[in-house]
Amino acid sequence: MARIHDLRSFLEVLEEAGQLVRIRKPVSLEYELADVAATLMRESGPAPLFENVVGSPWPIFTSAVASQTRAALALGCKKHEVVQVMQRALDPINGIPPVRVDDAPWKANVRVGDEVDVRTLPIPVHARGDGGPFITGGVVVSKDPITGRGNLSYNRMQVKGPRVFGFNLNEWRHVRQFLDVQEARGERLEVAVAIGLDPAIMIAAGARYDDDELRIAGAIRGEGVKVTRGVTVDLDIPAEAEIVIEGYLAPNERAGEGPLAEFHGYFGDIWESPVFYVTAVCWRDNPIFQTIIPGWDEHVYLGNVLPREPLLLSYVQHVSKRVAGLHIPPYGNGFTAIVAIDKDNPGEPKNVALAAFTAHVNIKWCIVVDPDVNIYDPADVMWALTTRVDWGQDVFLVPGAQGHEMDPTADMRGVHTKIGVDATLHKGRREYTDRVSYEWVDLKEYLG
Ligand SMILES: Cc1cc2nc3c(=O)[nH]c(=O)nc-3n(C[C@H](O)[C@H](O)[C@H](O)COP(=O)(O)O)c2cc1C
Ligand SMILES: [Mn+2]
Numbered sequence: 001m002a003r004i005h006d007l008r009s010f011l012e013v014l015e016e017a018g019q020l021v022r023i024r025k026p027v028s029l030e031y032e033l034a035d036v037a038a039t040l041m042r043e044s045g046p047a048p049l050f051e052n053v054v055g056s057p058w059p060i061f062t063s064a065v066a067s068q069t070r071a072a073l074a075l076g077c078k079k080h081e082v083v084q085v086m087q088r089a090l091d092p093i094n095g096i097p098p099v100r101v102d103d104a105p106w107k108a109n110v111r112v113g114d115e116v117d118v119r120t121l122p123i124p125v126h127a128r129g130d131g132g133p134f135i136t137g138g139v140v141v142s143k144d145p146i147t148g149r150g151n152l153s154y155n156r157m158q159v160k161g162p163r164v165f166g167f168n169l170n171e172w173r174h175v176r177q178f179l180d181v182q183e184a185r186g187e188r189l190e191v192a193v194a195i196g197l198d199p200a201i202m203i204a205a206g207a208r209y210d211d212d213e214l215r216i217a218g219a220i221r222g223e224g225v226k227v228t229r230g231v232t233v234d235l236d237i238p239a240e241a242e243i244v245i246e247g248y249l250a251p252n253e254r255a256g257e258g259p260l261a262e263f264h265g266y267f268g269d270i271w272e273s274p275v276f277y278v279t280a281v282c283w284r285d286n287p288i289f290q291t292i293i294p295g296w297d298e299h300v301y302l303g304n305v306l307p308r309e310p311l312l313l314s315y316v317q318h319v320s321k322r323v324a325g326l327h328i329p330p331y332g333n334g335f336t337a338i339v340a341i342d343k344d345n346p347g348e349p350k351n352v353a354l355a356a357f358t359a360h361v362n363i364k365w366c367i368v369v370d371p372d373v374n375i376y377d378p379a380d381v382m383w384a385l386t387t388r389v390d391w392g393q394d395v396f397l398v399p400g401a402q403g404h405e406m407d408p409t410a411d412m413r414g415v416h417t418k419i420g421v422d423a424t425l426h427k428g429r430r431e432y433t434d435r436v437s438y439e440w441v442d443l444k445e446y447l448g
Helices: 007-016 032-042 068-075 079-090 174-184 199-205 214-221 297-305 309-319 348-359 378-388
Strands: 020-023 047-050 060-062 109-112 139-143 150-154 157-161 164-167 189-195 226-229 236-238 243-257 271-283 289-291 323-327 336-341 365-369 395-402 415-422
Touching: 007 020, 007 068, 032 047, 032 060, 032 297, 068 079, 068 199, 079 214, 079 309, 079 323, 139 174, 139 199, 139 236, 150 174, 150 199, 157 243, 164 243, 174 189, 174 243, 189 236, 199 214, 199 297, 309 323, 309 336, 309 348, 336 348, 348 365, 348 395, 348 415, 365 378
Parallel strands: 020 047, 060 289, 336 365, 365 415
Antiparallel strands: 047 060, 109 271, 139 150, 139 189, 157 164, 164 271, 189 243, 226 236, 243 271, 323 336, 395 415
């Protein structure tokens, strides 16, 4: 069995690496839990396991994959290898299908029908502009009603009643296609929500993939993810989830849902969204609830960093064989790309930036640096921008380009200006080009 195969085994890995902090002080589900987690993320702190949440019988974990360090731990590689590991996992050729098993730890506790009241689950109210408690860290399992293939996605869910959630669903999602088919037939779409998971499954669910995303998780782990049939739905659900909520989207029913902190760092609107009726709630003994702080680093990492970096890498590698690294930093909310190249032609950095723009519409700023710049350190990138860029010569604009409709600087159709910056050293402008540097040490060896 892979070292990490469920949330519990991942917590062990995090704890060994000094990337887990157990918070014993009581915290409120409303705002306080998210405030602590958001502060920890911006202070580059460990991921919190809240062991004492007021009114919750269960501990709550968050910020699993909220940094390059924890993405690397989740994927079992070094920080700079994350993009290659993801590139391999996302190639359909490497997909490993899930494996069916009969039993699952979460079948130990089953509540169905009237026994269910989702308001008793520890669902946080995260940000002060959010419309109420939302499940943000649940992975939605569904199935193509025509081909029968499985699908994973994230769909935030707002508590609406004891057995009812509002279920956010954008236009171009697979689940939307499945629901369209069922609505034309006047039938329900069954869904299940798995909470508390191996981060390989969390990472897979954020990717756009034309097959069952569980194959991505299988590719990451080198073996098929164990799945088991639902208690009230005909779906293959990760067997080692901590908590499972089963139910269906009712055909042709919509209700107001939102607002919630969005990936770009602003609050969104209230949407007219499908309605999710719950038929069962199940959990492992002593389960751990998991959440994602919306509009913050983990949300961006899962949705915009890990699934997109491989695509950008293949585009920039197409125009330059000398790419040394690529990162979509979480603080750019998926709109910024940083590429390191060992340039051998003065025009190469600008071509690399153009390639990044064509890889994905979201990218509106591409900074190209030399390999001596740490692309994971905003301070280092800022240093390169400040000391290696002549704004008159090294910057170019692409006005009127297509961006993401939710880019806050774009017009309603997503049209915006892109900017490419060649932040590589232009030898010859000045004589001094030798950079000050110190050896990077492991501080754990020196501090207490
Ligand atoms: C944390 C997180 C929350 C998300 N929330 C939503 C959401 O509420 N609605 C939505 O349509 N997409 C949401 N997304 C994006 C989709 O889940 C994601 O694009 C996924 O790949 C869609 O799956 P599909 O390609 O199988 O449709 C979210 C992504 C992340 C990482
Ligand atoms: Mn899909």
